[in-house]
Amino acid sequence: MKRVDIMLLLAGLAVLNxxxxxxxxxxxxxxxxxxxxxxxxxxxxxVAMTASAAAKENGTTRSAVNLMAxxxxxxxxxxxxxxxxxxxxxxxxxxxxxxxxxxxxxxARLYQIRSGEGPEAKNTGGGLTALKNxxxxxxxxxxxxxxxxxxxxxxxxxxKSAKPNPKAVESMEANRATDLSARDFAHSAGLKDKDVPFLx
Amino acid sequence: xxxxxTAWLLYFALAxxxxxxxxxxxxxxxxxxxxxxxPLAPTSENDEITFGRDVAANLLGASPLVNDPALQAYVNxxxxxxxxxxxxxxxxxxxxxxDTSSVNAFATPGGxxxxxxxxxxxxxxxxxxxxxxxxxxxxxxxxxxxxxxxxDKLVNLASGAxxxxxxxxxxxxxxxxxxxxRGLDKEDEFAADxxxxxxxxxxxxxxxxxPATLQTLSSINPKDDAxxxxxxxxxDSEKRLELVSNAMEGxxxxxxxxxxxxxxxxxxxxxHISDYKPVK
Numbered sequence: 001m002k003r004v005d006i007m008l009l010l011a012g013l014a015v016l017n018x019x020x021x022x023x024x025x026x027x028x029x030x031x032x033x034x035x036x037x038x039x040x041x042x043x044x045x046x047v048a049m050t051a052s053a054a055a056k057e058n059g060t061t062r063s064a065v066n067l068m069a070x071x072x073x074x075x076x077x078x079x080x081x082x083x084x085x086x087x088x089x090x091x092x093x094x095x096x097x098x099x100x101x102x103x104x105x106x107x108a109r110l111y112q113i114r115s116g117e118g119p120e121a122k123n124t125g126g127g128l129t130a131l132k133n134x135x136x137x138x139x140x141x142x143x144x145x146x147x148x149x150x151x152x153x154x155x156x157x158x159x160k161s162a163k164p165n166p167k168a169v170e171s172m173e174a175n176r177a178t179d180l181s182a183r184d185f186a187h188s189a190g191l192k193d194k195d196v197p198f199l200x
Numbered sequence: 201x202x203x204x205x206t207a208w209l210l211y212f213a214l215a216x217x218x219x220x221x222x223x224x225x226x227x228x229x230x231x232x233x234x235x236x237x238x239p240l241a242p243t244s245e246n247d248e249i250t251f252g253r254d255v256a257a258n259l260l261g262a263s264p265l266v267n268d269p270a271l272q273a274y275v276n277x278x279x280x281x282x283x284x285x286x287x288x289x290x291x292x293x294x295x296x297x298x299d300t301s302s303v304n305a306f307a308t309p310g311g312x313x314x315x316x317x318x319x320x321x322x323x324x325x326x327x328x329x330x331x332x333x334x335x336x337x338x339x340x341x342x343x344x345x346x347x348x349x350x351x352d353k354l355v356n357l358a359s360g361a362x363x364x365x366x367x368x369x370x371x372x373x374x375x376x377x378x379x380x381x382r383g384l385d386k387e388d389e390f391a392a393d394x395x396x397x398x399x400x401x402x403x404x405x406x407x408x409x410x411p412a413t414l415q416t417l418s419s420i421n422p423k424d425d426a427x428x429x430x431x432x433x434x435x436d437s438e439k440r441l442e443l444v445s446n447a448m449e450g451x452x453x454x455x456x457x458x459x460x461x462x463x464x465x466x467x468x469x470x471x472h473i474s475d476y477k478p479v480k
Contacts, residue, residue: 094408094456095445111441115419154263154302156381162262169257172294175272182280191404199394199447
């Protein structure tokens, strides 16, 4: 009986492995995930895929990247991409993102990819968005920080010369949460406590 | 009979020599130990809270809060929920969104935690917000700022030393505020990343929210004014991302399917911060 179970398991793994070997399309991707983390992961990744399909995020490789067939560092390699390659980010899963470029696709670690297109994207994206944001919200803050000439954020100098505003601290009391309201809000969204030990 | 008499005598003699000097010795030892320990006694929690509130007042003098009670209440509920999963759930945890386009987050001793509007608008979901708040909460729980002041100023933060009626108090509040401009030790930042991802997982979130935010930060041009202070006061985001990802591997992967709460985050942030458009 026990031997039969093991045989079945091995046979199952063999089938899954063969599926991994020629993985290229996204339908097979779900199978490779299932192999490692079970059916729940497949569902979650399925959801992530639909969400990211609409978003279409681009990124750039920071250095040469060895693509993995599954989001695990001991997974099979699925090709290599050189540094500064513009890639399409297909989905995210934990500390990994599935990317595609130059006809290859596979999983890379989050830190291997910079968001945005090509090396030049780093010089435009964020700043303009933030500038636009300040100008459109019209919120300028008590010190009259306006965005007409550029972004003026919170600087070290401003912090050093700041005059205390105890009234603002006082005003925070009005928006504080109670243990009960915080718990209810978390539970209403399906968040559940987990017993997780600290990392070393 | 004779033997037992000697035994009794011996017992009394032992009792006299051993027990009496021993009590006297123990008492002296106890007194010397308590006297030695006294200067090392930690800052009282009340002093820590008052001090943190005064540092927070300075921070709010440099940047106001977003005038939006619903948004502030949202961040308070998430923040407190995470703080309830620490060893200091009973601190008077208060959370605030600062009205600045700068991308940053701050914490003061005693449980005051702040995130900037500029950081919120770059986030994709609630697990990212939870991750950043958890990082700041970790600084408070581990007393990183207090320990930095103790080291830098060589001050003895014994019980009572951090109270408002001490002449050096104002200087210490300035030192506490200066930390925002100078930054903590980079090891404290790495430690808060490692602790923060665990707190997020404990609170039921996908713990990769913090790494995802670090990935966003590491993609912003360092010359961008919005990130200049944060980049100046924190270790390289790419390095942080790499270190925390490595520490998580094999330990927190199993929680990666916990909720990110993308929809709830968007439904609250969108109407409250116009032109909310996360980097996607």
